[in-house]
Amino acid sequence: MATMNKTTNGTNGHTDDHTNGTKVSSTDEPYWLGRASEEQKRLLKQHGVWTKSIGYLLHPSISPKLPSNARIADVATGTGIWLKDLAQVSPPEYTFHGFDISSEQFLPADSLPQNVSLGFIDFKKPIPQELQGTFDLVNIRLIIISMGPESVWRDTLRNLITLLKPGGVITWTDGNFLIARGFRGSNPESTAGHALTTGQVQLNTTLVKRFGYSFPDMGQLFRDAGLLEVQEDEFE
Numbered sequence: 058m059a060t061m062n063k064t065t066n067g068t069n070g071h072t073d074d075h076t077n078g079t080k081v082s083s084t085d086e087p088y089w090l091g092r093a094s095e096e097q098k099r100l101l102k103q104h105g106v107w108t109k110s111i112g113y114l115l116h117p118s119i120s121p122k123l124p125s126n127a128r129i130a131d132v133a134t135g136t137g138i139w140l141k142d143l144a145q146v147s148p149p150e151y152t153f154h155g156f157d158i159s160s161e162q163f164l165p166a167d168s169l170p171q172n173v174s175l176g177f178i179d180f181k182k183p184i185p186q187e188l189q190g191t192f193d194l195v196n197i198r199l200i201i202i203s204m205g206p207e208s209v210w211r212d213t214l215r216n217l218i219t220l221l222k223p224g225g226v227i228t229w230t231d232g233n234f235l236i237a238r239g240f241r242g243s244n245p246e247s248t249a250g251h252a253l254t255t256g257q258v259q260l261n262t263t264l265v266k267r268f269g270y271s272f273p274d275m276g277q278l279f280r281d282a283g284l285l286e287v288q289e290d291e292f293e
């Protein structure tokens with residue numbers, strides 16, 4: 058079971074209520090600290106691209122089901138931008154809680170709406186007791202790189218479900234980068250695109266063969282976990 062601590066991150070002004078000893082300390086990792094702002098920029102851009110491509114922040118079937126004082130969690134929140142954007146188009150009575158294993162990419166606290174807070178959860182560990190059963194909606198997005206064999210996806214989903222109130226909703230958005238190609242159909246002999254594609258194929262093969270990476274049938278994963286009314290949107 059995770060232990061409770063209260064730490065203050067001096068760089069972004071967040072008070073972190075949930076940590077389990079795995080927080081990445083900026084002083085321990087000076088090299089990564091130097092690149093953190095680049096990663097934050099990348100995540101913000103990626104959020105824009107994904108939201109535009111998918112066409113919604115939150116699946117339209119979910120909003121009508123939320124109570125007037127909905128509590129919404131975004132696990133592995135990265136910057137917190139998904140919550141920030143959702144808060145700006147949601148009733149002010151909702152509260153938004155972002156969690157991550159690291160605060161390195163968090164947007165500054167004073168740039169967030171007052172009903173958005175950011176803190177710590179490691180989705181690979183049991184969820185702290187005081188958070189269990191407290192959310193109407195749990196969102197998670199783009200964590201395939203932290204997954205691996207199907208058992209890791211299953212265990213993660215099981216942990217996430219413990220955050221939900223009875224009747225709560227979980228949304229998981231991910232990309233099957235294991236089959237992604239930089240330039241589909243590019244001439245195999247001549248282009249820089251081909252070099253990128255070749256690199257991707259090599260990386261993906263290593264991830265699958267050596268490290269057991271997988272991308273499960275998400276609908277089946279959800280149904281096997283006992284979730285009801287499962288809907289799956291697939292984009293190419």
Ligand SMILES: C[S@@+](CC[C@H](N)C(=O)[O-])C[C@H]1O[C@@H](n2cnc3c(N)ncnc32)[C@H](O)[C@@H]1O
Nearest residue numbers: 133134135157158159178179180181198199203
């Ligand atoms: C690619 S980023 C996606 C961020 C955000 N979900 C988004 O879509 O913009 C992956 C995030 O997962 C977080 N993460 C990785 N392993 C985690 C874990 N075990 N528990 C919580 N967060 C984790 C990373 O710190 C990082 O912020």
